[in-house]
Amino acid sequence: MTFRNVKARGAAIAMAVAWLFSAPVSGADTVADVIDAVQPRMVKIYGAGGFRGLEAYQSGFLVSAEGHILTVWSYVLDTEFITVHLDDGRKFDAKTLGYDPRLELAVLKIDGADLPHFDLAQAKEAEAGTRILAFSNLFGVATRNEPASVQHGVISVMTRLEARRGAYETPYNGPVYVLDAITNNPGAAGGALVNRKGELLGMLGKELRNSLNNTWLDYAIPIGQVHPTVTEIMEGKFISRPDEGQDSRPKADNPLSVKLLGIVLVPDVLERTPPFVDDVRPGSPAAAAGLKPDDLILFINDDRLIQSCKALREELGYIEREEQVKLTVIRGQELMEFVLKAN
């Protein structure tokens, strides 16, 4: 009798006992068991790159018994020669079955059968505070049959990455799990995020910096966001769509401007000059609404805080000139709202 057998039998007995006393069934899954169950589904991916700052590896995980692999779409896959190492050490050539740059995902295929894998349909959702395990080959420390690195932590918060809103340089436009674990490192992208029962939650995202506070972002994309696309790619039905992120926020055909509203801003001398009103043209929409010099414009249509003259001009570019616009300004220490319409 090997030790492994003892453990299996012990677990079986424990389950029976647990069941008898109505304890939670999940009680049998220790962290070690969860890790044992997840590791065979993890893969190491090698491709293009290899020079300074561009590592030639990333992580991925199996999503079918036939060898479909979910990973991130990146320069690493930009080659004819992609190699995949399974957890048992076997090495496969892989081909890119399809990719969606909008979701930053790619599906690879290796020739395999009866492979341990995650079933995307069984993926779960999680909330802030949920304990998580992150599996990846960060820094490429593992090769062949060496297991992926496991990190633990919690989900810090659910937030949205908003493409083209300046904070993050990513085409991805949607919800993410921000992680309380340092996963934002070379090679980790494409790794699997699971809860403490080993249930799949998300895929670790690419390296991303939060330009609002100059920190690195540790995050994962929820499986629910990528599942339909992955299925389409696997079924050969995927058609690359136009970038919806861009569609959701088109520039105006005839955009509004500060000039059309009759607002003169203070001279824009700094990178982030606060958008103070310098002057209001007599007879203009701004004058009619009651805007005054020294008002500081903070919001347009209750959207995000405007922090500079530049940002104000840019935001107006999304609004058609015939549209009514609500400006929130601070005068003295009071917030005031004005509705303006260009003539």
Add this chain to the structure above:
Amino acid sequence: MRSTLIRSALAVFALLLAYSALAQDDLDEQVEAAVKEAVKKVAPSVVRIETVGGLENVGGVLFGTGPTTGLVVSEDGLVVSSAFNFAQKPSQILIGLPDGTRVPATLVATDHSRRIVLLKPNVEVKLPVPEMAPEAEVAVGQWAIAVGRTFEGGETNLSVGIVSAVKRVWGRAIQSDCKISPSNYGGPLVDIRGRVMGILSPMNPQSDDKIAGVEWYNAGIGFAAPLEQVHKALPLLKQGKDLFPGIMGVNLRGGDQFADPAMIAAVRANSPAAQAGLKTGDQILKIGDKEIIRQIQVREALGPHYAGETVHVIVKRGSEQLERDVTLIAKLEPYTRPFLGILPMRLAKAEGAAPPAPGVEIRFIYPDSPAEAAGLLPGDRILGVVDKKAAGIEQLREAVGALEPGKKYALEVRRGQQTLKPDVTFAAIPETVPEKLPPAFAGRKPFVGQQPPVGKQPFKLPEHQNDAVIYVPEGYDPGVPHALVVWFHEPNGLKEEEKVDALIAKWKSICEGYDVILAAPKSLDPVKWDPAKETAYVQALAEKLRAIYTIDDARIVAAGYQAGGAMAYHVAFNRRELFRGVVAVDAAIASPPPEAEPTFPLAIYATKAIQGRAPGPQIEAGIKRLRDLKYPVTVKDQGNAARELNAEELGELARWIDALDRI
């Protein structure tokens, strides 16, 4: 039979194993639930803060545009946040309440000791005041949760860790291994019950810089100012009073601050200590209720106190114990080192020589100096000043350093068989360099005997990766104190051996003629110095050389050209106890200079030019800053274009180095 026994034993073992796994899992589940509950409890008091305007760059760190976090601390809706978030001095502040509404707010006051700001919403805000965890109950090892509210969507973000240490940063902070960063600075650090232990803020015990500590973001080391301390400071902050760390105004006698007693070496003019009547030579025994056995305990005892607070101090003076109340202040007047105007004769240590006569023999009298006005002559011996006897040069320098320029003091001087008691009024240290200096030794004889290697030497410290080259004068005499010049090369400055030889050729005559040892360390990256890492190496290098050769502690100089000059400034500013001079050729100061102190003299020799690697105005600004701090700065104007020192300037520099032991 036997096999059954083993089997049943294994079954029991397996059961136990499974049971413990079950218990562990249960615990995990409970912790997860408790963490979520704790965050839920504090969340209604956690606000999001957005700002408009302000500096874009503070201390070389590019500031993001926000948002940051704050915590409600009073019934009337006052909010505290980390001072880090306001280092850029924004022109408008908006507080985003948990329900999403935004209210304008003003900054009421800043606590520069705990790195906290107090904000006041300009409309009435009713938010719950969170429960506080008393500081005494915060224990190392307990769960800690860092909470922020900075992400899109407005939810709180959290990070889970433990309390790593308490009473950090001189008693002002709780340390945690939670991921503490601009994503949660200003938010609360809560315990597993959701009680607030402290306010997250970057800090660094080694630096009082406005944004110190941000370099450790998400590095497993982060700090929070204890909420209990913040509450104590609130009444003053509410009145709009900025709070600063309290300073007493004494300098302790140099030595090992972790071992030596707290003997006062100097009481700063017009300082709280001076007003309380503390004197040079007093030994501090107690501050408040803290016994002082070692020097470092003075800093620990004063650390939590603010300027304006009064501390009870007990000192030992001779055989008596004195008790004094000292009211701390925020800032001392810059220290001006008093100048008598003499160079001392140096002492050659020869085998079997008679012990030196007491006092300090005068080598040179500066023209137009207080010493000249008092009628002192070369060859006179200064025995003491006021009532302090000076057995040697170091004691005289320390005694003079504790006095004030502009005031009259009595000297005790021996001239032949006569004892004179002239009055002197000390001046400030001159920035001009004497034209000609007499020898520093009387009747020096060539050295005969065993001596360490001389000439050009490669020099490597086994525990460091850096290489260095040193040049020791051929006429090196271990009986004679030598100046040490640590030369920091410019980018690629010592890459080829020819450049090393060229440097030595330049300095050789100075080394031989003025008893100078030159040490030229090489940066690991030939194009740049890494101040954070290589300062420690340079210190180790200088200390190793001090151990091998006879080095005059009053004449250790950091010198360099271009980026090397900036490194020289950095090293001297951060190793005050070691360096007495900085030579910066075509270089500006890169880090804020420390305040001048009686126990650590420092003089600067700098070049300036309209065009150079370092912009002229930047060099000028640095020189002004140093002069405002009352450092003597000798400036060489090189006119239009900056360049390396020429022969004439090197000659002057040699005399400047030779005169660094002036008193």
